[in-house]
Amino acid sequence: MEHIARLSLAATILIVWATVHLIARAEGQRVFFMYIGRDITGRDRACARRTRIANAFFALGGVLVAMSSTSEVQLALVASVLPLVPIAWMLVEFTLLSRTMPSHVPPARYVVPLDDPPPWHAFVSLPLQAANAALVLLSAAAFWLLSASLPRRIALHFDLHGRPNRWGSPGELWVLGGTMLFDLLLLWFVVLMVTKERWALPADRRTEYTELSMQRRTLIVRMVEWIMLGINGAMAVIWLGVTLGTLRPAVVGVSIGLGVALMAVGIIGPMLAYMRRLSRVGDAMRELGGSEALGTHPDGWRYGGFVYYAPDDPALFVPKQRGIGQTLNFARPGAWVFLFVVLVLPLALGLGGVVAASGK
Amino acid sequence: MLAIQVDFSSAVPVYRQIADELRALIAQGQLADGAELPSVRDLSGRVGVNLNTVAKAYRILSDEGVVDLRHGSRAKVQVPSAPYRRSDMDDVERRLEDVVSRLVLAGASRKEVERMVQQMLERFFDCAK
Numbered sequence: 001m002e003h004i005a006r007l008s009l010a011a012t013i014l015i016v017w018a019t020v021h022l023i024a025r026a027e028g029q030r031v032f033f034m035y036i037g038r039d040i041t042g043r044d045r046a047c048a049r050r051t052r053i054a055n056a057f058f059a060l061g062g063v064l065v066a067m068s069s070t071s072e073v074q075l076a077l078v079a080s081v082l083p084l085v086p087i088a089w090m091l092v093e094f095t096l097l098s099r100t101m102p103s104h105v106p107p108a109r110y111v112v113p114l115d116d117p118p119p120w121h122a123f124v125s126l127p128l129q130a131a132n133a134a135l136v137l138l139s140a141a142a143f144w145l146l147s148a149s150l151p152r153r154i155a156l157h158f159d160l161h162g163r164p165n166r167w168g169s170p171g172e173l174w175v176l177g178g179t180m181l182f183d184l185l186l187l188w189f190v191v192l193m194v195t196k197e198r199w200a201l202p203a204d205r206r207t208e209y210t211e212l213s214m215q216r217r218t219l220i221v222r223m224v225e226w227i228m229l230g231i232n233g234a235m236a237v238i239w240l241g242v243t244l245g246t247l248r249p250a251v252v253g254v255s256i257g258l259g260v261a262l263m264a265v266g267i268i269g270p271m272l273a274y275m276r277r278l279s280r281v282g283d284a285m286r287e288l289g290g291s292e293a294l295g296t297h298p299d300g301w302r303y304g305g306f307v308y309y310a311p312d313d314p315a316l317f318v319p320k321q322r323g324i325g326q327t328l329n330f331a332r333p334g335a336w337v338f339l340f341v342v343l344v345l346p347l348a349l350g351l352g353g354v355v356a357a358s359g360k
Numbered sequence: 361m362l363a364i365q366v367d368f369s370s371a372v373p374v375y376r377q378i379a380d381e382l383r384a385l386i387a388q389g390q391l392a393d394g395a396e397l398p399s400v401r402d403l404s405g406r407v408g409v410n411l412n413t414v415a416k417a418y419r420i421l422s423d424e425g426v427v428d429l430r431h432g433s434r435a436k437v438q439v440p441s442a443p444y445r446r447s448d449m450d451d452v453e454r455r456l457e458d459v460v461s462r463l464v465l466a467g468a469s470r471k472e473v474e475r476m477v478q479q480m481l482e483r484f485f486d487c488a489k
Contacts, residue, residue, distance in 0.1 A: 108369035
């Protein structure tokens with residue numbers, strides 16, 4: 001068990017390493033897949049190379065500590081802080097780099113079609129959606145069938161050495177199913193957000209641009225569909241593995257190891273497959289006189305084009321000006337409510353839980 | 361593709377641009393008599409502007425008699441059946457004169473202005489009816 005816990009921690013560190021390694025690139029007019037508005041230079045390449053080296057250094061250090069340290073405090077520190085270091089490094093590198101980027105705003109002139117836009121289902125893959133929903137339903141059904149044969153009190157949490165340190169009812173394991181359902185809801189949220197994005201076209205070559213815009217939205221939705229399928233597949237393995245583990249303890253370690261590996265493949269694989277294609281589509285949109293952020297107010301982009309604040313724009317989510325995906329319109333009160341719900345509330349609940357647990 | 365264009369860098373206010381674009385679509389026959397326009401909320405979301413901006417554009421068109429605004433229902437196109445009044449023509453002449461003055465000051469030749477006007481007339485009279 002101890003061995004599996006260490007391996008899971010090492011695997012998590014390696015997932016972060018692979019993700020940052022994949023993103024830390026300088027190609028064409030993009031650094032870290034962010035559009036910089038000029039051709040890359042040796043300085044940009046050095047910035048990407050530095051990030052990859054630092055990332056490898058921290059990952060190697062993390063894996064060594066994870067596999068050899070005997071101190072639980074040291075391990076907890078590695079698990080919670082180390083994965084954030086390469087990401088913070090990348091942010092600092094990019095912030096320093098942003099000073100060298102020419103100011104870039106989306107074109108102020110655009111065309112808005114009055115015909116009805118394509119419906120949301122034009123962008124989704126029905127087999128992937130069905131597979132995602134079936135995974136949640138089948139896992140829930142399997143857990144429900146298994147839970148009938150479980151004892152009334154089971155081990156719910158283990159220390160580093162595999163000794164149970166919290167017991168409770170099997171019903172508490174439904175929380176893992178809840179996580180899967182949350183992933184599914186998150187997927188639908190992304191689908192709605194991307195497909196309801198404003199349709200804005202440049203004045204010329206509208207048909208070609210519409211096709212590119214369709215491609216961009218479809219690629220984002222497809223990438224998230226695959227990522228969620230990978231994450232939910234991993235969650236299903238862990239959920240059912242932990243449940244079976246109450247009857248056969250050896251299964252717990254194997255299922256957690258398998259789940260973490262599946263999650264790694266599920267996150268990194270789709271990113272590898274779609275990020276570069278999305279960059280190419282974004283570049284093609286620029287060549288036609290548009291940009292991913294066409295349809296947003298040029299005056300609304302602040303702080304080098306990373307923050308959007310446009311009181312007259314009714315949209316809550318808008319496409320990023322330099323990156324891939326969406327950002328919030330901070331002039332809308334809904335943006336702050338959204339940030340509170342997704343960032344502050346979970347953090348407060350988590351900290352509350354830690355304080356409550358330490359007080360016992 | 362039925363579409364309207366906005367330009368945030370233009371000196372012309374956005375509500376005026378929306379009204380001008382819709383008027384042109386009506387004049388070209390692309391928005392037929394009785395056609396429903398998008399609701400104010402829908403169009404403001406599509407264009408990315410405040411509700412009041414679209415409402416103001418619709419009011420301009422309603423005052424000109426090319427859009428029928430009724431409380432509780434969608435705005436509808438109504439092509440005016442009566443000929444333009446003399447006072448309307450005076451206003452149009454003034455605006456045309458302004459456009460030609462700008463073109464001349466920008467260095468356009470007589471032939472270029474004629475070609476531009478010709479192309480525009482073809483666009484309107486070939487599309488309409």
